[in-house]
Amino acid sequence: MPILVTTPRSPWNLTSRSTVSDSPSPKTDQQAGEQHNEPLTLLLVDDEKPARQRLAQLLAPHSRYRVIGEAEDGINALQLIDERQPDVLLLDIRMPGMDGIEVARHLLDLDHPPAVIYTTAYDEFALEAFETRALHYLVKPIREQRLLDALSRAAITRANPEPKQPEIIRERRSHFSVYRQGKRFLVAVEQLLYLQAEQKYVSLHTADDEWLIDESLTQLEDEFGELVVRVHRNALVWRSAIQGITRTDAGYSLFFEQSDKQLPISRRRISAVKKLLK
Incomplete structure (x- = not known):
C-alpha cells in the first residue's frame, strides 16, 4: 500500500x-x-x-x-x-x-x-x-x-532564501511522491505495474490504484532503463510485474500478477515483448 x-x-x-x-x-x-x-x-x-x-x-x-x-x-x-x-x-x-x-x-x-x-x-x-x-x-x-x-x-x-533552481536530473528513485486531496503519499516503485501517458500527465498504475504525476514518460524511461519495457508509444511496463500475454479481439494485451488490469500492446512492440517473456 x-x-x-x-x-x-x-x-x-x-x-x-x-x-x-x-x-x-x-x-x-x-x-x-x-x-x-x-x-x-x-x-x-x-x-x-x-x-x-x-x-x-x-x-x-x-x-x-x-x-x-x-x-x-x-x-x-x-x-x-x-x-x-x-x-x-x-x-x-x-x-x-x-x-x-x-x-x-x-x-x-x-x-x-x-x-x-x-x-x-x-x-x-x-x-x-x-x-x-x-x-x-x-x-x-x-x-x-x-x-x-x-x-x-x-x-x-x-x-536570504535563493530562488528555486531548475530541477536536477534524478538518479533512479525507490518511491514516487504523489498528491491526492491535499495529502502526500509515497508510492513504492516495486508496487508499480505500468506507467501511462495521459495528455500532460503520467499515471502510475498499481494493482488496485492509479496516481497522477507531472513528469515525462521519456524521462521516466531513461531513469528506470532496463527495469521497464515500452509496450505502446504512451505506456511503460515494469518487467517484473508482467504475468503473460493474452490474445484479444483487438490484438494482444499484457496481464499482471495479483491484478485484473490488462494493457494493450501495440503491433510494433509485440515481437519485442514476446522475446522478453521467453
Whole structure:
C-alpha cells in the first residue's frame, strides 16, 4: 500500500519507527513572515539512536537552535518534514529503506524546502549529495564547531532564501511522491505495474490504484532503463510485474500478477515483448 506522508487531521500521529520531542505545531504563514530572530528549527534523521543523541547533546547548550523532531528512516523523515516544517535537516545517508540522498531529492519538489546538512560516516557520497543542493556535508564523528558553522550558514540562507533552481536530473528513485486531496503519499516503485501517458500527465498504475504525476514518460524511461519495457508509444511496463500475454479481439494485451488490469500492446512492440517473456 502507498504510504501516507501528510496527515493534517492528526499531525502528531507518527508510526513507531520515529521519535519526536515535545514541540509546538508547525509555523503559520504569519510566523514565517516575522523577523528571523526565532530559533532555527531542526529535524534529526539517522537510523542510529546514539548518533541522534550525539547531535542533540551538541545542540543543547545553544538556544538559537531547537530540535523539533527525530526520525530513524527516510519515509518518516518526509512525514515529519510535512508536519513540522523544520528549517534544517541534519540527515544521515546510509539508512535502511529510503536513504538520505533520496529524501533530499524528494525535497527538491517543495517550494520552500528545509536546508539539508548531511551527517554521515562516509565521504564518498559528497558529489552525489551536493547534486541535491545540500548546504553542507559533515563526516562523523561530528565536531561541535563544524556543526555550528554549518548551522550559521543555514541561518543566513533562511534570512536570504535563493530562488528555486531548475530541477536536477534524478538518479533512479525507490518511491514516487504523489498528491491526492491535499495529502502526500509515497508510492513504492516495486508496487508499480505500468506507467501511462495521459495528455500532460503520467499515471502510475498499481494493482488496485492509479496516481497522477507531472513528469515525462521519456524521462521516466531513461531513469528506470532496463527495469521497464515500452509496450505502446504512451505506456511503460515494469518487467517484473508482467504475468503473460493474452490474445484479444483487438490484438494482444499484457496481464499482471495479483491484478485484473490488462494493457494493450501495440503491433510494433509485440515481437519485442514476446522475446522478453521467453
